[in-house]
Amino acid sequence: MTKELICITCPNSCRISAELGENGTVSVSGNLCPRGEIFASNELTCPKRSLTTTVRTVFGDMPVLPVRTAGEIPKEMIMDAMAVLSGLVIRERVKCGDVVVRSILDTGCDVIATLDL
Amino acid sequence: MSVAKKQRKLRKIFGGAMELRPEKGRMHLVGEAKSWDDAVQAGLICAKKGSDIHVVSDVTVKGLEIPPMRVPELRDNALEGLRPDVMIIGAGVTGCAIARELSRLKLNVLLTDKEYDVATHASSRNDGMVHPGIDILPGLLKKKLNTRGNRMYTRLCRELNVPFDRCGQYLCFRQKSVLPLLYLTKPYWLLSGAGSTEVLTKKALKKRETDVSDEAACALYFKSAGSVCPYGLTVALAENAVENGVRLSLDTAVLNMAVEKGEIRSVNTNRGTVYPGLVINAAGVFAEDVAKMAQDRFFSIHPRRGTNAILDKKARRHIVSIYSLMGTQSKSAHTKGGGVVGTVDGNVLVGPDAVETPEKENFATDAESILKTFEKQRHAAPWLTQGDIITYFTGIRAATYEEDFIVEKGRAVRNIIHAAGIQSPGLTAAPAVGEMVAGMVRDYFPKAEKNPSFDPNRKPIVRMAELSFEERAKYIEQNPDYGEIVCRCEEISRGEIIDALRRPVPCSTVDGVKRRCRPGMGRCQGGFCSPLVVKIISETLGIPESEVRKGSEGSRLLMGEKGAHK
Amino acid sequence: MKNYDVTVIGGGPGGLAAAISADNAGASTLLIEREARLGGVLKQCIHDGFGVIRFGEKLSGCEYATRLIRELETTGAELMLSTFVSKAEKQRDGYLLTLTSRGGMERVFTKALVLATGCRERTAKQVAIHGTRPAGVFTAGTAQAFLNVRGQMPGKRCVILGSGDIGLIMARRLTLEGARVLGVYEAKPDPSGLMRNISQCLWDFDIPLHLSKTVTTVHGDERVEAVTVAEVDEKMRPIAGTEEYIPCDTLILSVGLIPENELAESLGVPLDKKTKGPFCDQSYMTLVDGVFSCGNTLHVSDLADYVSESGDAAGRRAASYARRERSLLPVNISRDFSYVVPQYLDPEADLSETVFFFRTAAERKKTKLRILLDGVEIKQKQYNGLRPPEMERIPFDLSGAGLTKDSKLELLMEEVRS
Structure with a gap:
């Protein structure tokens, strides 16, 4: 079965046709660069996304701190990750890039601050 | 037209659907109309312009349910057992002008309004024109009050520190041939109270209003016309009244009254029962409802909607004062004509139109009103483009069928004064209505002394952007909040917003702040500053951001902290 | 009075880049930002997708801003935060700026001016939405500021009008935070945002996209209670009979951005009706000598990377600006x-x-x-x-x-x- 995808790796937004072969191989066309191939093959086997959101802080000047996953996590875990992060309150000043959650949901992927608090 | 003739006319047009019953002191219209427009038309047929025998209409419309007056959900006892000398119902420009006049006397005055702020209905929903009174028939009460009110404006606005521009108004004509006739009308205008005029040739007009339409062949200039910020004036009147001892109670709706032997004994509100000596009905579109509660209903109000568009300040360069072109009036019989107004705040207002409506509080706008208004006004101002619109609003005029103001003591009830049917030019007339009502109040309280501490002057919120470099620097030195710009479009500082929250008339809402010092009035319409304004309101008043409202009690802007819903 | 070679107005992705490059080119440089923090709109852009071109990495808007701010810190450019330019006046050899801040009033003189004031959002009334004026109508950027900077939910059942990128990003953002996005409506027959945002913001969350449909009317006296949507014809006019009443508590608008050029206009800078930004030459100098423009002030860009690129160039050229006749x-x-x-x-x-x-x-x-x-x-x-x-x-x-x-x-x- 061929799947029509839009590559989200970069703003080029390549329209990719991807097909999952019987032996698990993925054939891809329409991508302008190799990153599209990786995206498409992930999309057919285990779609992944990065998550960007905010977590609450105790500081009045910045009641929420923007954070993101340092890499991508499985797409189906996004809402669970949101649940973890909405329970979190940052009580210390952190810097952009500091880890606020280590390996969220054991994905091996850290959650990092994306702004100086 | 005799009553019999009117009855025949009604039968001829509407069959037997509606019937006119002359009763003692009123013309009672009953029946069921096919449409609201029919009901209004029937009322107008039965009315005699300016008559003090009013049409009272109980006509219903098939399938039309008129929504009841909106009442705040708040219930408390804040006013329970109060015995003010005078209770004013309605804090629009009329009610506030009356309150301020009464504060000159040593009287205990309670001013109430069902809304969260003063000036939320017609008083903030008009074009701010101070009329010369050109198109009002002599002999009408509103003519007299308009003339008197107009003359009072210069001093009133000086005392209250409200920007007022006596910019004059151009009535333009298409035919060059009327030019000599215009000279002949000059004594009439002087005599009728509209004041002094100037006749202008096309060339002279173009010199003063460069961008006026070429359709204008000549013009009559009325020097007495002016422009004021209508809600700014109303807030100022209320503040000055409060500073001089009037008690203002907002979110206070009159629910019913106890009337015995032609006298109001008590007034029941959602905030307790009040026992006033005298009631003043300044309830705008609800004046009939208040009169009914007081068992003194001798007139009817038929609401008439008008929509105005506000243009970006960039459009202000096209216009110096106010103008309109004769002969481009809309087909609707009751429009004031509308026009293009350069406002004191530096914007341009276009409108209004006039459409009959059964709904007294439906302020929704529609595309058609804007389209028609622009179509019409473009004859006078070809530079108008809808692309300059930053926002638009609808107001509802409280018209009686006789189309005149009613300022008089109760007919069946001793202790009420009605200031009703006050539609355009109600803003112009307001100071005179205040004076007239205060005169009547003196009849009830002949022994009332002057209020020795009355101060007619009011300190305004200082607008930093209008000050000189040095003056501004001085303010900032005293209070750094004046140096922190919150609203970039109108250049409003944090200090001015905090000032607005701490005025004699309480204000705690985003719209209330906006009406007092203009953050969010500019071209971005609060896109940038509303999160900041919400934060300042929250910090200054000590309420969570999520409880800050746009306006009325159900209008919270936000829905709680993120994550809190889980 | 302080005197600078280059003054940059606005500390977003364009202005930061301009200030850095002007300083690097050896000019004495001042950067003026009206907010308390640098970054401009990037402060509220917590989503990623920034910097792929400039830094070769997928960063969030906040990180992208942080990188530029760190870079600025290594330069000698002077910085004025929470400072508003109240007036700009042309003088013989440059420009006189009147500045307002908590510290008081101040005047500075600059030889060249780089305008990096960004853009504002078109509002409901500017796209002729009618009906009532209740709480709950937000432009997407305002909703984003409430949610991402203040941590406050702007609504729970939302309709989004306009498929511009901010609208799409907000559809995902609100959904992640537990709000329900009932649909994104777009008057044009094609989506306005980048395809990758249609994919990752709408498709990923099963949010429907309705093309050739617009919101005509807002209902509700105090808070939004519903909106009416209707199909539009090829001239974008609503088609009678296609109206649909959609109960919701929030309407979010992503219906276009307008470059902020009020300061430019006060200096007599002619604007292009199409871009709504100044006409300029390859050095990003406007038609008024010594006044440069960059980023979204010049024309609305899809990518912050492009905004910064024009900032780089404008700053560099402003640094070497010398008055001469241009043909x-x-x-x-x-x-x-x-x-x-x-x-x-x-x-x-x-x-x-x-x-x-x-x-x-x-x-x-x-x-x-x-x-x-x-x-x-x-x-x-x-x-x-x-x-x-x-x-x-x-x-x-x-x-x-x-x-x-x-x-x-x-x-x-x-x-x-x-």
Whole structure:
């Protein structure tokens, strides 16, 4: 079965046709660069996304701190990750890039601050 | 037209659907109309312009349910057992002008309004024109009050520190041939109270209003016309009244009254029962409802909607004062004509139109009103483009069928004064209505002394952007909040917003702040500053951001902290 | 009174880049930002997708801003935060700025000015939405500020009008935070945002996208209770009889951005009706000598990376600005273009790093873009497709092309038949 995808790796937004072969191989066309191939093959086997959101802080000047996953996590875990992060309150000043959650949901992927608090 | 003739006319047009019953002191219209427009038309047929025998209409419309007056959900006892000398119902420009006049006397005055702020209905929903009174028939009460009110404006606005521009108004004509006739009308205008005029040739007009339409062949200039910020004036009147001892109670709706032997004994509100000596009905579109509660209903109000568009300040360069072109009036019989107004705040207002409506509080706008208004006004101002619109609003005029103001003591009830049917030019007339009502109040309280501490002057919120470099620097030195710009479009500082929250008339809402010092009035319409304004309101008043409202009690802007819903 | 070679107004992705490059080029530089923190709108752009071009990495908007801020900190550029430019006046050899801040009033003089004031959002009334005026109508950027900066939910059952990128990003953001996004409505027949945002913001969360439909009316006296949506015809007029009443508590608008050029206009800078930004030459100098413009002030860009790129150039050129007469050469475009920036070339100035940004007027399949000088093709580029929402960029060394003030430069599009 061929799947029509839009590559989200970069703003080029390549329209990719991807097909999952019987032996698990993925054939891809329409991508302008190799990153599209990786995206498409992930999309057919285990779609992944990065998550960007905010977590609450105790500081009045910045009641929420923007954070993101340092890499991508499985797409189906996004809402669970949101649940973890909405329970979190940052009580210390952190810097952009500091880890606020280590390996969220054991994905091996850290959650990092994306702004100086 | 005799009553019999009117009855025949009604039968001829509407069959037997509606019937006119002359009763003692009123013309009672009953029946069921096919449409609201029919009901209004029937009322107008039965009315005699300016008559003090009013049409009272109980006509219903098939399938039309008129929504009841909106009442705040708040219930408390804040006013329970109060015995003010005078209770004013309605804090629009009329009610506030009356309150301020009464504060000159040593009287205990309670001013109430069902809304969260003063000036939320017609008083903030008009074009701010101070009329010369050109198109009002002599002999009408509103003519007299308009003339008197107009003359009072210069001093009133000086005392209250409200920007007022006596910019004059151009009535333009298409035919060059009327030019000599215009000279002949000059004594009439002087005599009728509209004041002094100037006749202008096309060339002279173009010199003063460069961008006026070429359709204008000549013009009559009325020097007495002016422009004021209508809600700014109303807030100022209320503040000055409060500073001089009037008690203002907002979110206070009159629910019913106890009337015995032609006298109001008590007034029941959602905030307790009040026992006033005298009631003043300044309830705008609800004046009939208040009169009914007081068992003194001798007139009817038929609401008439008008929509105005506000243009970006960039459009202000096209216009110096106010103008309109004769002969481009809309087909609707009751429009004031509308026009293009350069406002004191530096914007341009276009409108209004006039459409009959059964709904007294439906302020929704529609595309058609804007389209028609622009179509019409473009004859006078070809530079108008809808692309300059930053926002638009609808107001509802409280018209009686006789189309005149009613300022008089109760007919069946001793202790009420009605200031009703006050539609355009109600803003112009307001100071005179205040004076007239205060005169009547003196009849009830002949022994009332002057209020020795009355101060007619009011300190305004200082607008930093209008000050000189040095003056501004001085303010900032005293209070750094004046140096922190919150609203970039109108250049409003944090200090001015905090000032607005701490005025004699309480204000705690985003719209209330906006009406007092203009953050969010500019071209971005609060896109940038509303999160900041919400934060300042929250910090200054000590309420969570999520409880800050746009306006009325159900209008919270936000829905709680993120994550809190889980 | 302080005196600078270059003053940059606005500390977003354009202004930061301009201040850095002006300082690097040796100019005494001042950066003025009206908010308490640098970053401009990037502060509220917590989502990623920034910096792929500039930094070769997928960053969030906040991180992208942080990188630029760190870089600025290594320069000698002076910084004024929470400072508002109340007035800008042209003087003989430069510009006099009147500044307002908590510290008081101040005047500074600058030889060159870089305007990096960004853009504002079009509002409900500016797209002729009627009905009542209750709480709960937000522009997408305002909703984003409430949610991402203040941590406050703007609504729980939302309808989004406009498929611009901010609208799409907000659809995902609200959904992640537990709100229900009932649908994204777009009056045009095609989506306005980048395809990857349609994919990752809408498709990922099963949020429906309704094309050729718009919101006509808002209902509710105090808080939004519903909106009416209707199909539109090819002239964007609602079609009677297609109305649909959608109960909701919030309407979010992503219906376009307008470059903020009030300060530019006060200096008499002529604006291009198409871009709503100043006309400029390849150095990003406007038609008023010494006044430069960059980023979204100049024309609304899809990518912060492009905004910073024009900031780099504007800052650098402003640093070397010296007054002289310019004779500008117009860049002619065919009707197939929506616009091109720069609209003029200055043959006397450096042409080696000329960059043309353009948008197509209509969606196109395979297209060849040709640049003609005096009727002779000097460059061409082929595109697999062009969409109005997507800005295209052509860097082009024009220094050897022999441009004079009497040359004729044209940009054309041609269909490519396969």
